[in-house]
Amino acid sequence: MQQITNTVLMIRPILFRMNEQTSVNNYYQKVLDNLTPETIQLKALQEFDNFVEKLREIGVQVILIEDIKETDTPDSIFPNNWISFHENGDIGLYPMFAENRRLERREDILDILEQKGFNIENIVDYTSAEDEKLFLEGTGSLLLDRVNRKAYCALSPRASEDLLIEFCEDFEYTPVPFISYQTIENVRVPIYHTNVMMCxxxxxxxxxxxxxxxxxxxxxxxxxxxxxxxEIITITEDQVHYFTGNMLQVIGRNNQRYMVMSSSAYKSLTKQQMNRLKKHGEIIQSSLDTIEACGGGSARCMMAEVFLPKT
Incomplete structure (x- = not known):
């Protein structure tokens, strides 16, 4: 059983912008007043392409899928929220809080993976929970310890405890639920995704x-x-705003370990934190300023890890 992988699925954006449907409880999103939608898309695309290039340079296998213009899915750049891939060939499909994010789920992506030689045994579909207004947004909500079979989950409007327990029963994990908060205008409100405050x-x-x-x-x-x-490396609430918790350890060429994060996360690290992280892999950073500002997500959210077996 592996905790980290060499293969990630990434979706190249076509109509990236601040998603008005997610900003109601994603307090990391910002309106960039001085930029046109076209400029925002262009900047996001440049950031995305640079990021993919850096991953490929270190030997990470990036399965690149183009977004579809007609569906108008501004958050498609964050595929890890609607799908998860597992070593036994199972796939999880997840219920999404924002209605326009539900359009990101695409069957053709599964076909592409099978064409590339990945084996899909079984699809565990939780999406009908949307009818009951219950949500669990993939590995944004679920931080999976795949080796020790534990699912860490910060409960929020986008992470239902009932669905967490259902997932854990289906996939044989132990649930570790908690509520994680941030301060917005002097009020403590739940952080929307676990992978913002924990890696x-x-x-x-x-x-x-x-x-x-x-x-x-x-x-x-x-x-x-x-x-x-x-090893527990603690970060501050202030650092969470720089997406310091939103990093991912991956395997590159020659089985090398890498720590992948955005430039804003990297710049926020103290020397001590950086030294401790470097023990677990070389740091790879990429500027994702536009994606972070408009999307309210960062490097980890952009990579859906693929653990599927090869046929």
Whole structure:
């Protein structure tokens, strides 16, 4: 069982912009007043292409899919929210909070993966939960410890505890639920996705423990990480705003480990944090300023990890 992979699925954007349907509870999104929609798309595309190039340079296999203009899916650049891939050939399809994000789910992508030699055994489809207004947004909501079979999940309007438990029963994981908060206009509100405040690698976890108000929940989460021998690298609530929690450990050429993050995340790291992270892989950073500002997501959200077996 592997915790990290060499292969990621990425969606090249066509109509990227700030998604008005997600901004109601994604407080990281910003309106860039001085830019036209065309300029925002162009900048996002440049950032995306540069990022893909950097990943390929280090030997990461990027399965690149073009977005479809007709569906008008401004957040398609973040595929890890609607699909997850597993080593036994299972695929998870997830219920999405924003109606226009539900259009991102595409069957043709599964066909492309099969054409590339990946084996899909079974599709576990949770999307009917949208009818009950229950959501669980893939590996944005679920931080999976695939080796120790634990699913860390920051409960929020986009992460239902009922669905977390259902997922854990289906995929044989132990649920580790908690609520993670950020301060907006002096009010503590839930952080919308777990992978904004936490990252899980082979032997470490980056986490904003301060964002978990409930001491029991915080203690329980940290105990799970310690029991599994993870080095805990804490980040501040301020750093979360720079997407410092939104990084991903990947395997590159010659089985080398890399830490992938945005330039804003990289710049926010202290020297001590950086040194501790470098023990787990060389740092690869790429500027994602437009994507972060308009999309409210960063490097990790853009990569759907592929663990499927090859036929």
């Amino acid at each position: 899980l690698g082979e032997n470490f976890s980056v986490i904003c423990a301060d964002s978990i108000n409930d001491k029991k929940e915080r203690k329980n989460l940290l105990k799970h990480l310690k029991d599994d021998g993870k």
